[in-house]
Each structure stands twice: as C-alpha cells, then as structure tokens.
Amino acid sequence: MTAAEDAERPVPLKDMSAANASATLLERLADKLGAQASAAAVYGEPVVRDGVTVIPVARVGFGFGGGAGREVGPAKTGEGGGGGGGAEARPLGFIEIRDGIATYKPIRDPWADVVIPLAALLLGTAAPKAFRAIARLQRR
Incomplete structure (x- = not known):
C-alpha cells in the first residue's frame, strides 16, 4: 500500500x-x-x-x-x-x-525602496548631531 x-x-x-x-x-x-x-x-x-x-x-x-x-x-x-x-x-x-x-x-519590495533611503537620510542628519553632543559631554 x-x-x-x-x-x-x-x-x-x-x-x-x-x-x-x-x-x-x-x-x-x-x-x-x-x-x-x-x-x-x-x-x-x-x-x-x-x-x-x-x-x-x-x-x-x-x-x-x-x-x-x-x-x-x-x-x-x-x-x-x-x-x-x-x-x-x-x-x-x-x-x-x-x-x-x-x-x-x-x-522588489516597494517598502525597501522607500525605507532604506529614508533611514540613511535620517541617520546621516542625526549622527553628526549625536556625535557632537557626546563630545561635549565628555569634555565636561
């Protein structure tokens, strides 16, 4: 069987x-x-x-x-x-x-075409500000 x-x-x-x-x-x-x-x-x-x-x-x-x-x-x-x-x-x-x-x-996933560039833009603008704030805190 x-x-x-x-x-x-x-x-x-x-x-x-x-x-x-x-x-x-x-x-x-x-x-x-x-x-x-x-x-x-x-x-x-x-x-x-x-x-x-x-x-x-x-x-x-x-x-x-x-x-x-x-x-x-x-x-x-x-x-x-x-x-x-x-x-x-x-x-x-x-x-x-x-x-x-x-x-x-x-x-292709259409969200990947939107989210990845948006995340890179956000990271690119926020990272320098975050590094400067950390550097100021360490100098104190």
Missing part, C-alpha cells in the same frame, strides 16, 4: 490512541498543505507567449505542531490534544527565458 492510499484509508477513532490520532492528523495536514504549497500556488503555471517563457519563483515553507493524550483513572478515560499546521508561499521573482537565454528577475 502506498503512502497516499494509506492516508486516504479512514481509521476508526475508537481504535486510535490520542498520540496515534495526533500523528495521523499531522500526516494528513502535511500531505494536504504540502501539495498546495508551491510556486504555482503563488503565481500560477509557467507562461509561454511569443517565444518567451516566464517561470515563477517563490519561497515556500510549512510547519506543524502536535499534541498527545493520556488515559486517566481506573476507567481509562482519555484526555488529549490535537495538532495544527500552516503554510506560507511568498513570491520572489521569475525566470524569463528568451532566445535560449535565462534571466532571473527579482520582485
């Missing part, structure tokens, strides 16, 4: 321990989210037009957490936790193939 067939096979809850239930839940989440977390999920499929191919590039990641349970008391009643997970896909750029030459073109 393949892993995909095993994931599709339902497991009766009464036959599962809390730890087994958590592990099964996490495996199913990983299969579902892992199949969805891709550059195609961010951009779509590569595009070919007029002899130019554009291939999307993205950073994709996912993480999971889980829990377990225990049996309590003489009646062996159960207490337990569950699990969860998440995925992130962030576009980074694209590869353009034109006339047999591939070129990577990053997608």
